[in-house]
Amino acid sequence: MDQFTINLLFVGASFALYIGIAIWARAGSTSEFYAAGRGVHPVTNGMATAADWMSAASFISMAGLIAFVGYDNSTYLMGWTGGYVLLALLLAPYLRKFGKFTVSEFIGDRFYSPTARLVAVICLIIASTTYVIGQMTGVGVAFGRFLEVDSTTGLLIGAVIVFAYAVFGGMKGVTYTQVAQYCVLILAYTIPAIFISLQLTGNPIPALGLFGNAADGTPLLQTLDGIVTDLGFKEYTAHNGDTFNMVLFTLSLMIGTAGLPHVIMRFFTVPKVADARWSAGWALVFIALLYLTAPAVGAMARLNITQQFWPEGATGEPVALETIASDPAYNWMKTWEQTGLLGWEDKNGDGKIAYFNDGDAEAKAAMEAAGWGSENELTNFNRDILVLANPEIANLPGWVIGLVAAGGLAAALSTAAGLLLAISSAVSHDLIKGSINPAISEKGELMSARVAMAVAIAVATYLGMNPPGFAAQTVALAFGLAAASIFPVLMMGIFTKVNNKGAVAGMLAGLITTLVYIFLHKGWLFIPDTNSFTDADPLLGTIKSTSFGAVGALINFAVAFIVSKATSPIPQEISDLVESVRIPRGAGAAQDH
Amino acid sequence: MADQTSSGEAYWKANLRIIIVSLIIWAICSFGFGILLRPMLSGISVGGTDLGFWFAQQGSILVFLALIFFYAFRMNKLDKEHGVDEE
Numbered sequence: 001m002d003q004f005t006i007n008l009l010f011v012g013a014s015f016a017l018y019i020g021i022a023i024w025a026r027a028g029s030t031s032e033f034y035a036a037g038r039g040v041h042p043v044t045n046g047m048a049t050a051a052d053w054m055s056a057a058s059f060i061s062m063a064g065l066i067a068f069v070g071y072d073n074s075t076y077l078m079g080w081t082g083g084y085v086l087l088a089l090l091l092a093p094y095l096r097k098f099g100k101f102t103v104s105e106f107i108g109d110r111f112y113s114p115t116a117r118l119v120a121v122i123c124l125i126i127a128s129t130t131y132v133i134g135q136m137t138g139v140g141v142a143f144g145r146f147l148e149v150d151s152t153t154g155l156l157i158g159a160v161i162v163f164a165y166a167v168f169g170g171m172k173g174v175t176y177t178q179v180a181q182y183c184v185l186i187l188a189y190t191i192p193a194i195f196i197s198l199q200l201t202g203n204p205i206p207a208l209g210l211f212g213n214a215a216d217g218t219p220l221l222q223t224l225d226g227i228v229t230d231l232g233f234k235e236y237t238a239h240n241g242d243t244f245n246m247v248l249f250t251l252s253l254m255i256g257t258a259g260l261p262h263v264i265m266r267f268f269t270v271p272k273v274a275d276a277r278w279s280a281g282w283a284l285v286f287i288a289l290l291y292l293t294a295p296a297v298g299a300m301a302r303l304n305i306t307q308q309f310w311p312e313g314a315t316g317e318p319v320a321l322e323t324i325a326s327d328p329a330y331n332w333m334k335t336w337e338q339t340g341l342l343g344w345e346d347k348n349g350d351g352k353i354a355y356f357n358d359g360d361a362e363a364k365a366a367m368e369a370a371g372w373g374s375e376n377e378l379t380n381f382n383r384d385i386l387v388l389a390n391p392e393i394a395n396l397p398g399w400v401i402g403l404v405a406a407g408g409l410a411a412a413l414s415t416a417a418g419l420l421l422a423i424s425s426a427v428s429h430d431l432i433k434g435s436i437n438p439a440i441s442e443k444g445e446l447m448s449a450r451v452a453m454a455v456a457i458a459v460a461t462y463l464g465m466n467p468p469g470f471a472a473q474t475v476a477l478a479f480g481l482a483a484a485s486i487f488p489v490l491m492m493g494i495f496t497k498v499n500n501k502g503a504v505a506g507m508l509a510g511l512i513t514t515l516v517y518i519f520l521h522k523g524w525l526f527i528p529d530t531n532s533f534t535d536a537d538p539l540l541g542t543i544k545s546t547s548f549g550a551v552g553a554l555i556n557f558a559v560a561f562i563v564s565k566a567t568s569p570i571p572q573e574i575s576d577l578v579e580s581v582r583i584p585r586g587a588g589a590a591q592d593h
Numbered sequence: 594m595a596d597q598t599s600s601g602e603a604y605w606k607a608n609l610r611i612i613i614v615s616l617i618i619w620a621i622c623s624f625g626f627g628i629l630l631r632p633m634l635s636g637i638s639v640g641g642t643d644l645g646f647w648f649a650q651q652g653s654i655l656v657f658l659a660l661i662f663f664y665a666f667r668m669n670k671l672d673k674e675h676g677v678d679e680e
Contacts, residue, residue, distance in 0.1 A: 074649035078623045081654045085619045088661045089612050093668070207651060211640025219641025237642040239631065247624055254623075272679050274672070277665035284661055288654050295650040582605055583677045 003335075003398055007146050010402035011409060014184050018165070018177045018413075042275045046282025048175045049266040051182035053080075053283065054290055055131075055415030056138020059185060060408050061472035064386030066298035067305075070236035072246060074295070076472060079250045079479075081284060081291055083257020086487075088280035091258055092267040094494045096276035097580075097587045101268060103261045103486065104430045110493040110581075112574055113500035114435060119507045121430045123485035124261045126515065127478050128423045129456055131260070133526070134474030135416045136162075136457075136464030141384045141471070142408040144339040151339050152465055158412070159461040166417040166457075167450055175269070178418075181410040186289055188407020192391040192400050193293050196300050199394060206296035224303045230314035231306070231356040232363025236299065242542040249476070252549030256479025259487030262415075262422040273584035301390045308393065309355040309378065318354040318372055321346055332392035336385055343380035348373030383470045420453045427452035468522040469546075476546045477518055484510035484552025492560055494581060497574075502564025510556030514548050521545035604675035611667055615660050622648060622656040 058080065066073045098106050104124060108117025136155055139162065144154030190206070197209035201220055214220050224236050234240045257263065266283070267276045308330070309319050324330040324344075336342040344353050354372035356363050368374050388408050391400045428449035433440050440448070467474050485507050492498040492506070521538060522545055523530040535544040543551065570578075580586070626634060631645025639647045672678035 071646055071649060074627065074646075077650055078627055078653045081657050082619065082623050085615070085657050085660050089615055089664055210650075211642075211647065213640075221641035221646075223641075225641075237646050239628075243628065246628055250623065250628070274665070274669045274679065277661075277668055281658065281661040281665055284658055288658055291654055292651055579601065582608075583601055584672050584679050585677045587679055 001398070003401060004148060006398045006402040007405045010399070010406040011146060014180075014406040014410060017180050017184075018410075021177045021180055022165075024176075042270055042278040043282050044175070044179060045266060045270050045275075045279045046284075047182045047286050048178040049263065049279065049283035050286035051178035051185065051410075051414045052266065052418040053263055053287060053415070054182075054185065054411055055475065056135050056142070056408070056412035057472040057475035058290060058294070059189060059411035060138045060141060060387050061134075061384045061470050061475075063294045063297040063301065063390075064383035065470065065472050066295055067302040067386055068381075068383055070234065070299075071239055072241040075246055075250045075253065076476075077291055077295060079253025080257060081287060082250070083254040084280050084284040084287070086254060086258040087263070087267070088277060091264065091490055091494070092276040092280050093273045093584065094581045095264060095490070096267050096270060097273050097582075097584055099268075099587060101265075102425055102430060103264050103490070104426060104434075107489055107493065107503065108430075108434065110574065110577065111489075111498075111500040111503040112571065113504065116489075116500055116503050116507070117430060118435055119504055119511075120486065120489070121426045121434075123481070123507055123511050124426045125423055126511070127259075127481040127485065128261060128419045128426070129459060130481060131475055131478035132416060132419050132423075132456060132460035133463045133467060134471045134478065135412055135419070136460045137467040137474060138384065138408070138471040139412045139416065140464060141339070141341065141382070142388065142405065142412055144341070145336065145385070145388055146405045146409070148335065148338055151341060154339070155461060155464055159457055159464075162413060162416045162420070163454060163457050165413060166420040166453055178414050181414040182286060184403075185407040185410045185414075186286070188403045188410070189290050189297075189387075190293055192394070192396055192404055193297050193300075195396050195400065196304070196390070196394045197296060200300055200303065206300070207292040210296035210299055220303070221299065224299055224306075227306050227310070227314050228302070230363075231310070232360030233357045236302070245542045245544055245547050248543060248550045249547035252480045252483050252547050252553075253476060254483075255487045255553055256476075256481075256483035256549055259482035259485070259490065260479070261426065261482075261486070262418040264490075265422060265425075273587045297387065297390065301386050301393065304390075304393050305381075306355070309353065314356075315370075318352045318377075320352050322351065324353065329395055332389050335392070336389055339385070341380070341382035341385045342389075344378050347375045347377050353377045416457075420456055423456045424449035424452040463526050466526070466528050468526045473546060477522070480514055480518065480546060480549025480552065481511065483549035484514035484556055488553050488556040488560065492557070494578070496561075497570050497578060498560050498564040499567060499570045501567045502560040502562075505563040506556040506560025509559040510552040513555050514552035517548045517552075518545045600675050601677065604671065604677055607671055607675075608668065611664065611671075615664055618656065619660055623653040627653050 062076050095106060100106055104117050104120040107120040139158035140151040140155030143158040144151035147154060193206040194204055197203055197206040200214060201209040201212035203209035203212045212220060214223055221237055229235050267279060270276050270279050311319060324333055354367060355378040356367055356376055358364050358376040364374055388404060391404050428445045432448050433445055489503045489507055521531055521533050521535055533539045538544050626645055627649035634644040637644040
């Protein structure tokens, strides 16, 4: 059986499973559509949250970003897990006690202001749409490889499938489907990692193998540091970038995690306040299984790739074109070349492909002296292909490659579906029913939810063709936006008595400054070449556009406190509401209104 | 009624104390050991690199997990002590 058929089999079987579950658990009423009737156990909820959370960014993109940068990109690992501590301690139990369906309902009621609700909805839509753009990039890579077409065609096919899939069921369908998706994606991520860890270190647990020794007794990370520095790249385990930016970026990802609607919504679906606290922990257990493996995947893949190009080490001969063409160990290069995401060129015509950092004078001189030319001949290696290509690079059996294809699609699909749900509920429940037409029928509300999904996916697909960065980087921008706009007001809503005007001013200040800062660096509305600055040389000091969310959040807090102090204090009934949200007793089922 | 209010206040204060201590640990293990204090930990070697690298890539995640479960356990107990748990 050839690889394409195997992939088709694995992807087909996993899809049949999800669709089967979605049909079995189809949503009936509006309240089921949004919050699954609140009958979800904390462990189940945690697993579904994990699937919802771990998107194309975590599964497909993150290990690749770590692999090619090393220690400095640990920010993704800390940032995307540390936010759960904030969620569990600062938000989840209180929002559950409050007992409404959406984040913007909380903001609207707590700040007794339809304007606050409207602004929150706009913030949510902007952050979620940016997030979906990142997902679509991942969908393009995964479908492109799986169907053996270029990534743009893959993206278009993927968009149609994501839409059909999200429209099928509401949260309930999605909750149980996502449990299945979690199982597929965690197996798909860890099984190849176990194989590779065994090959390189003899340790079956990748997270431990990362700090283990290679067959010759030298620690894996030392071998890796050695070979990459010989080729003129930065030392893998060293801190090379800017410390201030690294701290800000990690903080942005953390508080963004606690401000994203599709994650927070999950905590509305558990039966009790106590369960909301446990749920965040369970979600992180299931997330940690992947996140503890990811740094091992990154480091081991980097070592494997480098050694494939330099089979005799950095001082030996680079791989020959002839070997790439004939040796089955290099088949992955040919299959990925089709997607347009991998490229090489024998620039000096010596029949060999020399992969090194030609921006490093010392490495360049050494390569010239050895006769391999003065230019890097691995012309294109898209970071987003690393995880999907990893089992092929390590020469693992065909079924593992098929499983990884299914896992990558599961990751991208589940998060895209969760986000589309959040966007559609924001538009239909908060925007239309909450502000524009409160008398809308339940049927009309469901209909407008689906129209909103279609529009969101069309926009995301269009922008996904020219994404502002690799999948995880685009997703990081979405986190910055959520961090700057939503998290601060939720926290102030629970822990302080900031008033309506303060909240509105804070959200607007945080959102607008962050959005403008991002657009200045990534192009207005992410349209290429409309940017005035780049992240290599940012507007303010060393603060990159991906790290600005933390600054935006600070602005949000500051503006809200100042405006709130200058205007009238909150009315008594809101003060009572804040007091009641702080105490678990009396948390009934949520009410619709 | 007055009793309930004062109990609610004591409960909230106790909650805030637990949150603050937890968040200090949260920050020290991630921003501290993982980034800012890494040079101080460079003497402690772990599998070909140093302890700070381990904290940045794995240790912080394990600490986060422990913190969330500790908080859930501690708060569910506190709810009962102050009689504010859900029946």
